[in-house]
Amino acid sequence: MTVTNEPDELEGQFAQWRDYVRRRPELAASDADELEDHLRNSVDELTAIGLRSDEAFLVAVKRMGGLDELSREFAREHSERLWKQLMFTGDPVKASPQRRDLAAMLVCAAGAAVSVKAPELFGQRYEGEGTFYDTNLALFALPWLAAFLAWRRRASIKVYGVLAALFVLGAVGANVYPVGDESQSVALTASHLPIALWLVVGIAYIADDLRSSRRRMDFIRFSGEWFVYFVLIALGGGVLIAFLGGTFEAIGRYPETLIWQWVVPCGATAAVVVAGWLVEAKQGVIENIAPVLTRLFTPLFAVALLAFLVAVGWNGSGIEVDRDTLVMFDLLLAVVLGLLLYSMSARDPLAPRGTFDFLQLALVASALIIDALVLYTMTGRIAEYGTTPNNVAALGENIVLLVNLAWSAWLLLGFVRRRRAFAVIERWQTAYLPVYAVWMWAVVLLLPPIFHYR
Structure with a gap:
């Protein structure tokens, strides 16, 4: 292992930390300089008691706390200044x-x-x-x-x-x-x-x-x-x-x-x-809104979908699928996916599992079962009445969502069982974005000529 106790290597670490801090809109340049001075003093104190410079740097950063926590502290302690920033009354001399x-x-x-x-x-x-x-x-x-x-x-x-x-x-x-x-x-x-x-x-x-x-x-x-x-x-x-x-x-x-x-x-x-x-x-100056809403609506949607599945099982009848119903279920699945994505975007990937993760798993699993039921009914109707641009587009969208929800449910199950890191779920969702793009472009560019523009 290479010992990182050379001055230029330590300065490189400070430079990386400084660049990272200055990307936070809550912290003005003077705030970043003040934090850096505090960090340097901590590093000097730790090296004085015998720690290597790289060890001292890591310990000092850890003592300062997470940058998000620092940002929230600045938002609370400098709320008046932050409000002025929101109203764009900064220093007129500077090219802001x-x-x-x-x-x-x-x-x-x-x-x-x-x-x-x-x-x-x-x-x-x-x-x-x-x-x-x-x-x-x-x-x-x-x-x-x-x-x-x-x-x-x-x-x-x-x-x-x-x-x-x-x-x-x-x-x-x-x-x-x-x-x-x-x-x-x-x-x-x-x-x-x-x-x-x-x-x-x-x-x-x-x-x-x-x-x-x-x-x-x-x-x-x-x-x-x-x-x-x-x-x-x-x-x-x-x-x-x-x-x-x-x-x-x-x-x-x-x-x-x-x-x-x-x-x-x-x-x-x-x-x-x-x-x-x-x-x-x-961004970063005030609390994000969408992730907060997902915390409110995820439990409600999970209960609603579970109640729907219980009703389907109790009645013993399938789902009646027509054009309006297909649109409604497509929107429902899109909302479920949105709730999953936005809650993930606000979650600390290193945080341990919690009750909300189990709620997300229940929501995704319920949506997955409903999507499978809709697909089953839809394929039967297509086999009976033939294909149209509308039902082919709806079928493709349900398949695209089914694949995403199925793998998301599997990854979430592994996470709540402590067999998989949360970052894996996040990477899957971001890697799947091009699939949505490909299908949307296919509907716009390929389906009209395939069906002779009808």
């Missing part, structure tokens, strides 16, 4: 990264708002007849969100090229195929293309470390936080629209065109970028 991010967000949000109205120059009206906005809506907002994230990550030219190529591919899939307004392919593209493009946004999010499993998990956490912020913005926008309509109606006017042709489409597309910026600006 937060201000640059704010400027970039405003440019991208404005770009999204302009993009959604640009097709009107070519005769495509928002809320008009036809399928253009049904299949293209995600293409007006998500490229701008990806551009903001890629800019923030200082992505390489190669990453920008990949992002542009995938968004162009999405535009081709949404507009080139000769589908009619009544074609099932329209609904499939409108529902699957946004998910495929969201995973493209994930490439922009992890552009600083494309191969990192941890960064993929960070994107999962980002997705949950983004959804919560977007819903909050949408609720606020609804209140704004209600007041706008009410005040104008009081004078005998109702600005219907202004609201539905301008405020709603421009505000919604811009909110996609704003919500992403809020997640980036607030």
Whole structure:
């Protein structure tokens, strides 16, 4: 074993620690310097009593506590300063990264708002007849969100090229195929293309470390936080629209065109970028929201699914599967998967098993059984009535979810039995993300021509 007691090696350890600390948004540069001084003093004291420098460094870091714990302490002790950071009243003399991010967000949000109205120059009206906005809506907002994230990550030219190529591919899939307004392919593209493009946004999010499993998990956490912020913005926008309509109606006017042709489409597309910026600006400063919600809803969903399985067994009848039922079960399985992913994103991988882990296992196992029952019924109906784009897409999604849930249940079982580390479950989920992307793109690009665009 090599002894790491040389000054340059110790300085290398300090440099790594310093880089790690300064990535925390809770800690200003002066805070990081203060912590480093404290760490150096501890190392000096430990080396003075006979420890080697590498041993002293490890002991001193351990004594300081986990960085997340330090961050929470700073959040409590400097709440006034953190609130000022949230309100962007920092030092105007310094070129604040937060201000640059704010400027970039405003440019991208404005770009999204302009993009959604640009097709009107070519005769495509928002809320008009036809399928253009049904299949293209995600293409007006998500490229701008990806551009903001890629800019923030200082992505390489190669990453920008990949992002542009995938968004162009999405535009081709949404507009080139000769589908009619009544074609099932329209609904499939409108529902699957946004998910495929969201995973493209994930490439922009992890552009600083494309191969990192941890960064993929960070994107999962980002997705949950983004959804919560977007819903909050949408609720606020609804209140704004209600007041706008009410005040104008009081004078005998109702600005219907202004609201539905301008405020709603421009505000919604811009909110996609704003919500992403809020997640980036607030991460680590305030408690993550999505993982907290998963702690609340995981037990409720576990009880609900177990009750459903008991009812199925008690009645002795199968599940009646039609189009609406398939959509409902697909959404249910997606929610279960989301609860699993977001709770994992907030969990310390080194923490021992607990009651919540058993609840997660019960939730995943129940969803797995329900998915198997739905698949059994679905394959019987397909064999009897034949295939359509809708049932093939639903069948594929259930199979994709079944594989993930089955292996997740097996890994969770090994974890609660103390035979497997939690990090294995996390790596499985992040490694499985490309499978979702492949299937979503297959639905958008392959199913329409396979079924002759019907």
